[in-house]
Amino acid sequence: QRKVTGKVVDSEAQIGIPGVTVLVKGSSKGTSTDANGAYTIDIPQNGGTIVFSSIGYETREEVIGNRSEINVSLNSDTKALNEVVVTGYASQRKKDITGAVTVVGAKELTATPTASVTQMLQGRASGVTVGNDNSPGGGTMVRIRGFGSINNNSPLYVIDGVPTQGTLNQINPNDIETMQVLKDASAASIYGARAANGVVIITTKKGKPGEPSFTFDFYTGTQRPGKMLNLLNTKELGEYLYQADLGAGKNPSVTSPSVQYRFGPNGEQTIADYIYPNVYGTLPAGITYTNDIADPNLGKTAYNITKANKEGTDWQDVIFDPAPISNFQLGATGGSNNAKYAISANYFKQDGILRYTKYNRYSVRANTEFKKGRFTLGENLTVSYDERQGITNNDESNPIMFAIRVHPIIPVFDITGGPAALGGTNSSPYNGFAGSKGVNLGNAPNPLARLYREKDNITKGTHIFGNVFAELDIMPGLKARTSLGLEYNQYNRSEYFHRDIEAAEARAANSLNVINNFDRSLTWFNTLNYNKEFGAHSLNVLVGTEAVTTYSFGFQANRSGFAFDDLEYRYLDAGAAAGLNNSGGGATISALFSQFGKVNYAFKDIYLADFTLRRDGSSRFSEANRYGIFPAFSVGVRLSEYAFMKELKFLNDMKVRLGWGKTGNQLIPNVYNAYTLYAADPIRNAYDIGGTGSSIVGGFDLVQFGNPNGKWETTTSTNLGLDAVLFNSKLEVVVDLYNRVTSDMLTQIAIPRTSGTGTIPFTNIGEVQNKGIDVGLTYRDKIGNFRYQVGLNVSHYKNKVIKLNNDPNATIFGFTTRLPAISATKAGLPIASYYGYIVDGVIKDDAEAAAAPKFGTYTRAGTFKFRDINGDGVITAADRTIIGNPHPDFTYGLNVNLGYKNWDLTLFAQGSQGNEIFNYVRYWTDFNTFQGNRSHEMLYDSWKKQGDVAKLPRLNSGDATSQQISSYFIEDGSYLRLKNVQLTYSIPTGWSKKVGLSSAQIYVQGQNMFTLTKYTGLDPDINLRRSGNDNQDIHMGIDEGAYPVAKSYLVGLRLGF
Amino acid sequence: DEFFDLKPQGRASIDQLKNKNGVNALLIGVYSLLDGVGSGNTGRTSTSSNYVFGGVASDDAVKGTDAGDQPEQSFIEQYNWLADNTYFLGKWWGMYDGVARANEVIQIVKSPEIKDMTDAEKNQVIAEARFLRGYYHFECKKMWNNIPYIDETVYVAADPNSTKIPNTTDAWPKIEADFDFAVKNLPATQSQKGRATQWAAKAFLAKAYLFQKKWAPAKALLEDVLKNSGKRLMANYHENYRNGAYNNNAESIFEIQFSINDGTNGDNGNVGDNLNWPYASTAPGRGCCGFYQPSHNLVNAFKTDANGLPMIGSKVDGSEDTFNDVDLPNDQGITASTAFTLDKSIPVDPRLDWTVGRRGVNFLDWGQMPGSSWVRDQTYAGPFIGKKWMYYLAEENSSTHSTNKRSTNNNFRVIKLSTVILWLAECEVELGNLDAAQDLVNQIRNRAKTGSVQDASVNYKVEPYPAGTFTSKGADFARNAVHMETRLEFAMEGHRFFDLVRWGIAAPVLNKYAKEEGAPGKEPSGRTFVKRGYMVGKTFTAPKNNYFPLPQDEILNSQKDGKPVLVQNPGY
Structure with missing residues (x-):
């Protein structure tokens, strides 16, 4: 026995091909190439032939002879497109697919290091939109081909055959081999009742026959905050307060608008030296320092003494900091033809650019498969544990909004410099912050204090995801398969809230809130698959059944009045019993049972057809409406096989596809929709009927109206597609036109509240249409040693609500903030259209004011000119x-790969065009909303005098009208973002061998290097930001002060040995 | 199909409630909305105290806090009433949820499947539920006037669209019928203090008559309550606004119960008013928000003349009243860190300092109110803070929730014997019995005179009207005097706006108020100061503004065959 080594490269690109199967012909000895395409194989003394095979390449054989090094180049198999992809309960050759499917390979997916699998899809596949909340470990949201429902629009994920609709955060992205996005009904309907929003099929890395091969992947880097808002400094805020008081008809030199500022008759400004207590000049004798919120002298003689920051604190700079990110992954794969394994361990650690936010994940994956004779047994399993620390919302009460609202005159710390851990001298580990206590300092708490004090509030998650499967080859072509899958998640969160002495609206008592959630889902499916070729015909028949049950349960308890704030003390029992409160909610249970069948037929390679039928039953609907049937078909014709097409020499392959089908959606947020229910609730319906003052008697009330007639939402989609390979296989084109109509949409139609406040039932009445086009183009070529590939995908959809119910005026409003609802969903319009007043600029003078329609007594020169839509003059x-x-005209992704010898440069840009964002942050920064800091624009671009053509209305501290929901808040949200730039150097095999490595690559990477946008908020990529909850799409596109994306700089290393 | 047989977890079906326990629990659910909290909207919009609609919309109070806070409250304060204001919607939700719950229990208790209750027990449940249904509709009636009356013949539990009925039929007869049934079927006393009694039903029925100017039947009921209910005036005015032993006191006729430290996060305390606390953490509530501040106009109303009488004239619409001509000295425009001595020599009614917190005067047992440091933005909202719902420092832990000091168990007394007395005075004036009316008013004034005072350093002076005053000055003076006494006695209790409307004087009173509250203030010393400049030009238009606009969403959602069955109020 001896060894042969070598490298397998792509014949055009001349770069190593990883994962090529290298086998000695006629034996079971085999291996596969590493990340650089290098391999080592034991061969028998008598030589023989080595077979090199890889998906997407033509197989090649080499006679060994007496060679000890065999380097080969493989031709890509673009003509054949023989790649096999998983498209349902079975797999299919990519070239035979007649539905709309996008395959994204591992290399593209892992190009941009991210914490989450779904984030990797952004910009990679046409028709797929991805949003994410940029916080470490935060949620992501995937939408395929628009928005079919006002309910849940999340696709179904199927990981190694196990379905889930969770966030996928628990899956390590490096374990993914490929992802297939099934976009239309003909491809997805095999998943029936859960496929209406598309299906994402994820296949994890499997073992390959051969010697053990180890990989070590590592990257580390730093993330940096990007754009900040331009807000006022201390002096400018004083100037603003002065002008706003003048505008309200006051005399600020007499009635100072803020005790921290004094104004002379002409606006001359003096700023207080201390803001708590408020003192101009030196501190009077007798004032003592305290950090005790219960000190009876607090605010009289004792203060957490705070100096004014006369220059101004840049709060955004205070809370955002560069933060590290690292990832370590060690894996081994190998096996024989009878037993294969792939195991990996991963540690991912990301700190957020928002201080004291972070995410850590530890995960282990083991995929194994054993085969003996006709029987195969295997498993895929991931176990992970993660910890997430940080803000849990993107709304007005997050630290980012606080940083925008808090006054610049407030320093970060009081005179003690803060707690010792932050460099101060305060005797308490959690005090010494400066805040808004005092007068006229607003009510935004010190955001750093919040972040620091809540840094130990960690969500801990344990996740198990995987399946065990068995397969039996009953006879040639006939296979039976059974698979039992499990998804298990457990979350524990302990939230401790400190007393905050320095805050204007201080918490008077500390408190601890403990939340435990548990959910599990079991999926069992059985399939029978028959594959037969006879003559020019080939047939594949699949039948199967599937059963799914889910269960989830939550428990929450809190107490307050803890004697000490120490970390070791933060357990419920340590709190005062008086503040005890707990709740257990109810459990959520559901079940799904299905039967399905699928037939694939091909005649030669010319005519292709698929038929699918699935019948699903769901516990979410009453017995009478339990079952739904979802048929689909698709046909394809390979035009390039026709004689007249063969004359077109530039055309290598061309196929047209037509698909039609129905898919269902059962994901209404309420699993018990069919029932009218009553509940006991100590807040809603308990009452102190005995007049005790300290105890309640429990009550009941109707909490939910039921709809026993509810049934599946059905999406009918039609897809027309064209696949073409042109110009010596240099250009690939995929174009899909589609029309998706969701009918029987489960809609909560507002009810008159004269019937009480029970939850509105979902009723099947709405109808939504999405029409669109997806285009994917790839061009690859080389010029000498220089090789390049350019990929572009563009997606467009047009969303329209056809009807909500039989009333054309029925409207579903989005959530309300401090103002009436910002978005409305209504027939004839796209889902979640913004709704409010139209502002026609600022009234420039009295003459214009006289002619303008009046908004109560508000309207005059220098105010917004609200448009009189109904023409009644007011x-x-x-x-x-x-x-x-909020919907874009189109979204796009651009991938450019450039290679020269051992160097590779990858560029990936992605963007959205034509969507509008409702910049709710401006409600706080541009208007007279609370006593907060204001934008630069509000001071400098507001109306000042007759004739001014201004952006913002006159400053007026009595104004409560200008901030009405209006077109002022609407901004163009288009952007182009350079998502990723990566330069990779593959160390020549000769060098790496010397240190015992079979391959080595190093790379440097920049993420989110620049963003071109006119949007003025922190980050334009907010469209799908509120991804965490159900039913959030009806108010998409509203920027409430969301976590901005970071610019990251990384270095990475990939080693194989 | 056993596989799919998954019953809802942690919830009850209607069949599980068809027994005594279920019925009683559903009835508790009807009571529980009296505080305005718990029907899915924010409590502040539907709180029983009606502080926004009855207080901020009237001349008693301004919104308080700072200009940009809760702008929708500012719109209400400034008579810019839009149908999409979420405060109107919140009140509607809260009250009609109470109606729905009442109908629910009435329907269920009538079910023959209930075997473990006697007919008498069932009848009492119906009587309590109808009392509450009348109460909730009454709240709606005074807000919107044109309202749908939803009873158990209309309401269908499983069909939320069953209640789409027009608001064009006058609801008064049905409100009267509900209270009348309660009068006839409720016991005079109940062992549980929170439950409605026959006396409460009589008082509410009288109130319904009063709103319709049915003086004679109102008088009969009120006299009955006054003479036979066994209720008496507490010795001290302030005892109606203290908690602990003073809850459910001898004067109280119907009271909304608040509880704290009851296993919830304080949600059963007076959380509908949880924004209405001083701004400073050294003050009751431990710091927040600063809403609902008394107006200068209200404070000035407590001034008395040399004879200890209100400074009022003989015009019903108050146009000859003189109390607001010069302002009572105060610290407007003077920061807390600046020395200030309050001129306490000007005579005032002692009820002022049980109603309003003002700098230089004792604030319960918290020491002197320190001025602007307790106020969120004095230049915007003025120097005063409300006091009636505040607690004593010594009772901070016994009367407040452990984690939220802004949730207290100081009950809200909706109807007191003092209310009955002044309503009866109103009837007597309208029925021409001016002396009788004066006697009743004097009962109230005498209690103010002889009761405890907040701060002995203030020149308190309050006297009964000398015999024959009402008769000699005439009916209009008597009316004005009863109005004034009602205002003083129940200031900041959320009744004022509705009283002004039912007296027919909302427009003149409020327009005068807006004009004067918007203009600079002037003290006897000659010091001038800025009052609420933003009220300049704010106009109350009658009859439009006598009632609020129906919530826009509710009109939209009342569509039947493409047409809304609810009709918007005139002018909106």
Whole structure:
């Protein structure tokens, strides 16, 4: 026995091909190439032939002879497209697919290091939109081909055959081999009732026959905050307060608008030296320092003494900091033809650019498969544990909004410099922060204090995901398969809230809130698959059944009044019993049972057809409406096989596809929709009927109206596609046109509240249409040693609500903040259109004011000119109308790969065009909303005098009208982002061998290097930001001060040995 | 199909409730909305105290806090009433949820499947539920006037669209019928203090008559309550606003119960009013928000003349009243860190300092109110803070929730014997019995005179009207005097706006108020100061503004065959 080594490269690109199967012909000895395409194989003394095979390449054989090094180059098999992909309960050759499917390979997926699998899809596949909340470990949201429902639009994920609709955060992205996105009904309907929003099939890395091969992947880097808002400094805020008081008809030199500022008759400004207590000049004798919120002298003689920051604190700079990110992954694969394994261990650690936010994940994956004779047994399993620390919302009460609202005159720390851990001298480990206590300092708490004090509030998750499967080859072509899958998640979160002495609206008592959630899902499916070729015909028949049950349960308890704040003390029992409160919610259980069948037929390679039928039953619907049937078909014709097409020499392959089918959606947020229910609830319906003052008697009330007639939402989709390979296989084109109509949409139609406040039942009445086009283009070529590939995908959809119910005016409003609802969903319009007043600029002078429609007594020179939509001469609620659209005209991704010898440069840009964002942050920064800091624009671009053509209305501290929901808040949200730039150097095999490595690559990478956008908020990529909850799409596109994306700089290393 | 047989977890079906326990629990659910909290909206919009609609919309109070906070409250304060204001919607939700729950229990208790209750027990449940249904509808009636009356013949539990009925039929007869049934079927006393009694039903029925100017039947009921209910005036005015032993006191006729430290996060305390606390953490509530501040106009109303009488004239619409001509000295425009001595020599009614917190005067047992440091933005909202729902420092832990000091168990007394007395005075004036009316008013004034005072350093002076005053000055003076006494006695209790409307004087009173509250203030010393400049030009238009606009969403959601069955109020 001796060894042969060598490298397998792509014949055009001349770069190593990883994962090529290298086998000695006629034996079971085999291995596969490493990340650089290198391999080592034991061969018998008598030589023989080595077979090199890889998906997407033509197989090649080499006679060994007496060679000890065999380097080969493989031709890519673009003509054949023989790649096999998983498209349902079975797999299929990519070239035979007649539905709309996008395959994303591992190399593209892992190009941009991310914490989450779904994030990797962004910009990679046409028709797929991805949003994410940029916080470490935060949620992501995937939408395929628009928005079919006002309910849940999340696709179904199927990981190694196990379905899930969770966030996938628990899956380590490096374990993914490929992802297939099934976009239309003909491809997805095999998943029936859960496929209406598309299906993402994820296949994890499997073992390959051969010697053990180890890989070590590592990257580390730093993430940096990007754009900040331009807000006022201390002096400018004083100037703003002065002008706003003048605008309200006051005399600020007499009635100072803020005790920290004094104004002379002409606006000359003096700033207090201390803001708590408020003192101009030196501190009077007798004032003592305290950090005890219960000190009876607090605010009288004792203060957490705070100096004014006369220059101004840049709060955004205070809370955002560069942060490290690292990932370590060690893996081994190998096996024989009878037993294969792939195991990996991963540690991912990301700190957020928002201080004291972070995410850590530890995960282990083991995929094994054993085969003996006709029987195969295997398993895929991931176990992971993660810890997430940080803000849990993107709304107005997050630290980012606090940093925007808090006054610049407030320093970060009081005179003690803060707690010792932050460099101060405070005797308490959690005090010494400066805040808004005092007068006229607003009510935003010190955001750093919040972040620091809540840094130990960690969500801990344990996740198990995997399946065991068995397969039996009953006879040639006939296989039976059974698979039992499990998804298990457990979360524990302990939230401790400190007393915050320095805050204007201080928490008077500390408290601890403990939350435990548990959910599990079991999936059992059985399939029978028959594959037969006879003559020019080939047939594949699949039949199967599937049963799914889910269970989830939550428990929450809190107590307050803890004697000490120490970390070791933060357990429920340590709190005062008086503040005890707990709740257990109810459990959520559901079940699904299905039967399905699928037939694939091909005649030669010319005519292709698929038929699918699935019948699903769901516990979410009453017995009478339990079952739904979802048929689909698709046909394809390979035009390039026709004689007249063969004359077109530039055309290598061309196929047209037509698909039609129905898919279902059962994911209404309420699994018990069929029932009218009553519940006991100590807040809703308990009462102190005995007049005790300290105890309640429990009550009941109707909490939910049921709809026993509810049934599946059905999406009918039609897809027309074209696949073409042109110009010596240099250009690949995929174009899909589609029309998706969701009918029987489960809709909560607002009810009159004269019937009480029970939850509105979901009723099948709505109808939504999405029409669109997906285009994918790839061009690859080389010029000498220089090789390049350019990929572009562009997606467009047009979303329209056909009807909500039989009333054309029925409207579903989005959530309300401090103002009436910002978005409205209504027939004839896209889902979640913005709704409010139209502002026609700022009234420039008295003449214009006289002619303008009046909004109560508000309207005058220098105020917004609200448009009188109904023409009655005055502005009333009836003048609110549609003011914007959150949906883009199109989204796109651009991938460029350039290679020269051992160097590779990858560029990936992605963007969105034509969508509008509702910049709710401006409600706080541009208007007279609370006593907060204001934008630079509000001071400098507001109306000042007759004739001014201004952006913002006159400053007026009495104004509560300008901030009405209006077109002022609507901004163009288009952007182009350079998501990723990566330069990779593959160390020549000769060098790496010397240190015992079979391959080595190093790379440097920059993420989110620049973003071109006109959007003025922190980050334009907010469209799908509120991804965590159900039913959030009806108010998409609203920026409430969301976590901005970081610029990252990474270095990475990939070693194989 | 056993596989699919998954019953809802942690919830009950209607069949599980068809027994005594279920019925009683559902009835508790009807009571539980009296505080306005718990029907899915924010409590502040539907709180029983009606502080926004009855207080901020009237001349008693301004919104308080700072200009940009809760702008929808500012719109209400400034008579810019839009149908999409979420405060109107919140009140509607809260009250009609109470109606729905009442109908629910009435329907279920009538079910023959209930075997473990006697007919008498069932009848009492119906009587309590109808009392509450009348109460919730009454709240709606005074808000919107044109309202749908939903009873158990209309309401269908499983069909939320069953209640789409028009608001064009006057609801008064049905409100009267509900209270009348309660009068006839409720016991005079109940062992549980929170439950409605026959006396409460009589008082509410009288109130319904009063709103319709049915003076004679109102008088009969009120006299009955006054003479036969066994209720008496507490010795001290302030005892109606203290908690602990003073809850459910001898004067109280119907009271909304608050509880704290009951296993919830304080959600059963007076959380509907949880924004209405001083701004400073050294003050009751331990710091927040600063809403619902008394107006200068209200404070000035407590001034008395040399004879200890209100400074009022003989015009019903108050146009000859003189109390607001010069302002009572105060610290407007003077920061807390600046020395200030309050001129306490000007005579005031002692009820002022049980109603309003003002700098230089004792604030319960918290020491002197320190001025602007307790106020969120004095230049915007003025120097005063409300006091009636505040607790004593010594009772901080016994009367407040452990984690939230802004949730207390200081009950809200909706109807007191003092209310009955002044309503009866109103009837007597309208029925021409001016002396009788004066006697009743004087009962209230005498209690104010002889009761405890907040701060002995203030020149308190309050006297009964000398015999024959009402008769000699005439009916209009008597009316004005009863109105004034009602205002003083129940200031900051959320009744004022609705009283002004039912007296027919909302427009003149409120327009005068807006004009004067918007203008600079002037003290006897000659010091001038800025009042609420933003009220300049704010106009109350009658009859439009006598009622609020129906919530826009509710009109939209009342569609039947493409047309809304609810009709918007005139002018909106």
